[in-house]
Amino acid sequence: GRSCALSASPHAAGAGPGPGENQTTAIIDVNPPRGTRDFPPDDMRLRTWLFHNFREVARLFAFEEVDFPVLESEALFIRKAGEEITEQLYSFEDKGGRRVALRPELTPSLARLVIQKGKSVSLPLKWFAIGQCWRYERTTRGRRREHYQWNMDIIGVPGVAAEAELIFSIVTLFKRLGLTASDVGFKVSSRKVLQAVLQCYSIPENLFGEVCVIIDKMEKVPLSEIEKKLTSIGISLEAIKGLVQVLSLKSLPQLEELLGAAGDAVADLKQLFILAEQYGYSQWIHFDASVVRGLAYYTGIVFEGFDRQGNLRAICGGGRYDKLLSTFGGDDIPACGFGFGDAVIIELLKDKGLLPMLTHTVDDIVFPLDLELQGPAAMVASTLRQKGRSVELVLENKRLKWVFKHAERINASRLILVGDSEWQRGMVRVKNLSTREEQDLKVDELE
Ligand SMILES: OCc1cccc(Br)n1
Numbered sequence: 001g002r003s004c005a006l007s008a009s010p011h012a013a014g015a016g017p018g019p020g021e022n023q024t025t026a027i028i029d030v031n032p033p034r035g036t037r038d039f040p041p042d043d044m045r046l047r048t049w050l051f052h053n054f055r056e057v058a059r060l061f062a063f064e065e066v067d068f069p070v071l072e073s074e075a076l077f078i079r080k081a082g083e084e085i086t087e088q089l090y091s092f093e094d095k096g097g098r099r100v101a102l103r104p105e106l107t108p109s110l111a112r113l114v115i116q117k118g119k120s121v122s123l124p125l126k127w128f129a130i131g132q133c134w135r136y137e138r139t140t141r142g143r144r145r146e147h148y149q150w151n152m153d154i155i156g157v158p159g160v161a162a163e164a165e166l167i168f169s170i171v172t173l174f175k176r177l178g179l180t181a182s183d184v185g186f187k188v189s190s191r192k193v194l195q196a197v198l199q200c201y202s203i204p205e206n207l208f209g210e211v212c213v214i215i216d217k218m219e220k221v222p223l224s225e226i227e228k229k230l231t232s233i234g235i236s237l238e239a240i241k242g243l244v245q246v247l248s249l250k251s252l253p254q255l256e257e258l259l260g261a262a263g264d265a266v267a268d269l270k271q272l273f274i275l276a277e278q279y280g281y282s283q284w285i286h287f288d289a290s291v292v293r294g295l296a297y298y299t300g301i302v303f304e305g306f307d308r309q310g311n312l313r314a315i316c317g318g319g320r321y322d323k324l325l326s327t328f329g330g331d332d333i334p335a336c337g338f339g340f341g342d343a344v345i346i347e348l349l350k351d352k353g354l355l356p357m358l359t360h361t362v363d364d365i366v367f368p369l370d371l372e373l374q375g376p377a378a379m380v381a382s383t384l385r386q387k388g389r390s391v392e393l394v395l396e397n398k399r400l401k402w403v404f405k406h407a408e409r410i411n412a413s414r415l416i417l418v419g420d421s422e423w424q425r426g427m428v429r430v431k432n433l434s435t436r437e438e439q440d441l442k443v444d445e446l447e
Pocket of ligand 1: 085104105133135145146147
């Protein structure tokens with residue numbers, strides 16, 4: 001019998017294909033879990049480019065980056081307003097018997113951190129985050145179960161100047177990506193419009209969130225379904241008529257006529273449009289009373305970015321949520337913010353031919369002409385790296401033909417050959433791969 005198991009070739013007959021042999025079916029499923037994505041280099045370059053633009057806009061607006069665990073207590077997201085986002089919560093019980101969830105959004109975590117920081121942070125806070133968010137959607141719809149969201153939030157500013165600044169930060173991002181006011185725009189409204197209508201039909205405040213979530217589906221499901229749902233939570237048919245009427249308004253004067261100039265709804269919106277005019281982005285936004293957004297916690301201005309062609313789902317959305325922190329037991333701190341997903345924007349840029357051409361490039365490829373020169377080649381690579389150059393060090397004994405091909409594949413600018421005769425004179429052979437120029441240089445002359 002064999003002296004030791006180690007000497008037994010793992011590829012004794014029947015053990016399946018060995019490395020390099022063409023595998024017909026992999027042993028494990030090499031695809032990511034349903035509804036999730038891998039980011040191989042090409043896709044990762046595009047994602048990094050997008051996130052770099054998010055971060056650059058946040059820097060221009062003096063926002064500070066924050067982050068939170070992707071796993072949160074389930075309690076953070078339990079809301080009784082029938083929101084899709086909480087109904088599709090990716091939650092489970094951990095080994096400690098705790099109810100936990102993969103976050104479906106970032107705002108509750110941000111609220112939690114602000115409360116945790118309490119008096120140790122001074123308001124206003126301008127925080128941003130880019131985080132992966134999750135939902136457990138029935139596979140029937142074959143939709144994604146994760147996406148990355150850029151969030152920008154202003155905490156502690158009660159006036160609509162905060163919303164005006166947030167919307168302008170998104171306009172700034174759109175411009176950086178090459179989009180104009182003819183490509184995209186923002187529908188803007190205020191939940192105080194709905195609040196005013198519910199008050200005049202004396203509908204209890206505690207139904208406000210639920211009504212908003214139902215109304216948010218106005219353009220997605222038949223009106224009869226909306227009416228049925230509203231009736232089922234006790235809203236009178238008369239009130240429903242009033243709601244439907246106010247949601248079809250398309251101008252502020254119309255709204256003023258209906259609600260009167262007194263209410264904050266009209267005052268907030270007027271002020272916001274004045275500020276937009278002063279920022280110079282009036283042509284990017286318009287009042288649309290049908291914008292409600294599907295999150296229960298918004299209390300004031302709400303907005304959503306959309307593609308004017310009307311082919312895609314909302315690009316981003318946000319609004320004021322003045323009560324969220326107090327519902328978590330924190331102080332009554334005003335807040336507003338938005339979420340901007342990583343999927344619709346890429347679809348839009350694709351449609352507009354605005355996707356950037358991003359290639360993997362390196363500055364230098366270093367190749368020892370024979371194995372004894374591996375050490376010197378590594379030193380040359382290290383010298384170049386210390387000067388900030390990206391260096392591909394060839395790690396195996398390859399033929400020169402392969403090295404040239406590889407240099408082309410990785411878009412190297414220079415090929416540095418470490419050869420015996422040159423090395424004896426402390427030199428290396430440098431080939432500029434675009435000009436074809438060739439020269440011997442001392443190692444420390446390289447830059
Ligand atoms: O915006 C709704 C949402 C939340 C989590 C994950 C995905 Br994909 N979509």
